[in-house]
Amino acid sequence: MDKNIIEHHLNLNRRKFLSTMSLGLGSVALGSLLMPDLFKGNGQMEGELAAAIPDFAPKAKRVIYLFQNGAPSQLESFDYKPKLNEMVGQDLPESIRGGQRLTGMTANQASFPLVGSFSGFNQYGESGAWISDLFPYTSKIVDDICIVRSLHTEAINHDPALTFFQTGAQQGNRPSMGAWLSYGLGSENKNLPAFTVLLSRGIGNGQGVYSKLWTNGFLDSVHQGVQFSSGEDPVLYLRDPNGMSRVERRKILDNLAELNHMSYEKFGDPEISAKIQQYEMAYRMQTTVPDIMDLSKEPDSVIKLYGPDCLVPGTYAANCLLARKLSESGVRFVQLYHQGWDQHGNLPYEITRQAKDVDQASAALVTDLKQRGLLDETLVIWGGEFGRTNYSQGKLTKDNYGRDHHPRCFSIWMAGGGIKPGTVYGETDELGYNVIKNPVHVHDFQATVLHQLGLDHEKLIYKHLGRRFRLTDVSGKVVKDILV
Template identity: 65%
Template structure:
């Protein structure tokens, strides 16, 4: 073949070329249906505005959903269930004694505790009381949460296989301890799309405990993995530029930017016609979304229209951008605008040492904002179709890591049991589910695995977790891998 022949390939049409390029060809009809069914006279239906056109749920959820949106208040570092929710008064009589081998049962320890000759029992120094008609036990570290217990479902029997932070957080957020899988929010975006074409289906807000520190959080935790890139979470930051690179450069007007995007879209559509690469369509969707967000994001982030009584509900921190309380208020504003999945991360719960000096501070930072969010959603009629989740990646040990001192001790990682709470549509109110032993070490009743939690979350959104899959490298993947069952006993 001569060099000139290389420049004449458009003159040689294969059968595939004919089907793809001919306006009435089957390839064009299929492509047109995927990109916009209405252009070909299809009846209007529940086609996601931002969702992937090849999603198994492009025609709607598998069954009637109980909730339309999710707010996940993730407490990174693993809050101590022993000091917040899982009341074990018997431990005070055993203070300082070695954890019985019959309780540990040879279970794995982290490298931080494995060398200890003794595992001295450390009873919680905080007082617990029962609150509400449900009689739920809550520590005095959480006075605001104690007021809303009748709206909550406590799951005290969560467990995971991961014993270190990064794989444990990755497991909860993506269904795998190994990096590279899509996050929960990305799966939801892929399956259900968005009800608001001017904001992403999946938004992320980060805050950090005072004093800095804490386990690092990587953007792969809200990444799209192998799903098309426009399903990744969009991080909203405190300050002038809530979303990086969203604004126009100096001297570029909105009209000029719109004109530029229109020409770029035409070029990318031509490229897609040649290459059939779905990532090209994802880029087009991202550019168009970014243009619409230039108006929608500043309006959403502007809290000047919030009345004083709302700031008082969320607490003084809610007036400080980037705090957990401020992010809880922003989460409410996002779901008001029909954002499908809002993920909050708060760092600083990793208390290996000086727990008495640290956990009260972290509790103060998160308690009022979390409770206010539930109450605010309820008074606006949004809690009925919104799911709120509070919890970390695993629990903490009932024994002290290192030497036990009355005013200074820490707790190591504990994957065998931990507590989360859920509230909102489809969840039984005022329920405490699951039971641990007297040492808050092993589960005695109703264990709930991380995959079970994920399956239940998907179920509430109308998604069968076994059917929402994506084929990658020859295998069909799903959020729950090959595991998970819906925890029906907590469903209303």
């Protein structure tokens, strides 16, 4: 007999043996440990991603992550550095730079002329936080947010830096943060996925976003993020084909599930079970998604709060309002990517318009959640993948300059979900180049997010290829000083 045929039969026998063993009492006991609700008779339908028990009492139930893709300049937003305005045009001292690795865009510059912010800054709230004039709406919610000015990362280019924030590794093929939360906590709503993704784009230079950022990686595919679009079909392939009724669709799914169950019993492949769940979720989403996507029923007060753009599908404002509706409906993790923050040149012109594009809606989301009594249980995050240099990329002129990538220090803000409001955490030097107080690494940030949802980042692990993986890799500590 051909060697390949023999090997094929051996594999079938191994799979049958393993699948048969999986029906034993040991598997039943293991199942009761992994899924505490397995034998509770709570009426859970097949295909639902059940909610799991966290490691400890959570402060937040859900996350809305407003990712500003392309890296906003901290020096024109939340990290006021008047000393830079005094030293415009002077070369960055080598003692400050410390031989830092630079990108290929500025590594060969003859000089590194310092440049302050063209925008003004003022203090707001009880914390006296300095906020750029480019963010007037954010300044009104300063007592509801925590500004962290001391984020730092090793990644110096967009793709690895963005991937690092989302997956805990600079390379691809790792589960994203939303997938980890889906895996660790399950879903709150049987009719919606635990993890959804929304995309929008501003007027600036946009860095790409890719499906690897919301991938399930080596976790079961049921944990992958579901992308919602602004087109006629918010989720592709969700509606019934022309000429098919819901009753007929239900019969087809039942028959397909029966076939998949037969395959699972034969091969024991967990992806078959995941596929059954995905089909069932898609069927239930057919009635839930259209209602959530319909913004016409929102009262005038909400439209005024977010601004008129919230009625334009695909805009940042519309996605912020949609994020609130998804979160309110029990979606565990809503990831919003907004492109356009990559200002290597013409920064004053571009960042002014980019900030205006997001400022009102970002603040409105926090206010809206607070008014609905949802902010305490919803963690809102605003920020990009790294910061911007304190020196100009290329020629510096009076009215024009750009800033290169800067991983050593940058700012984000967080609100709700047990984060201490009205707080400014961390400090950079007077030139805004290095962290000098309370540094927060990307893994520290990730550990803190998981902690607020009741998960110990050192215990949320998955064994793959003989190694135990986790979102924070082998480091990370919870930033307890910013927690209530």
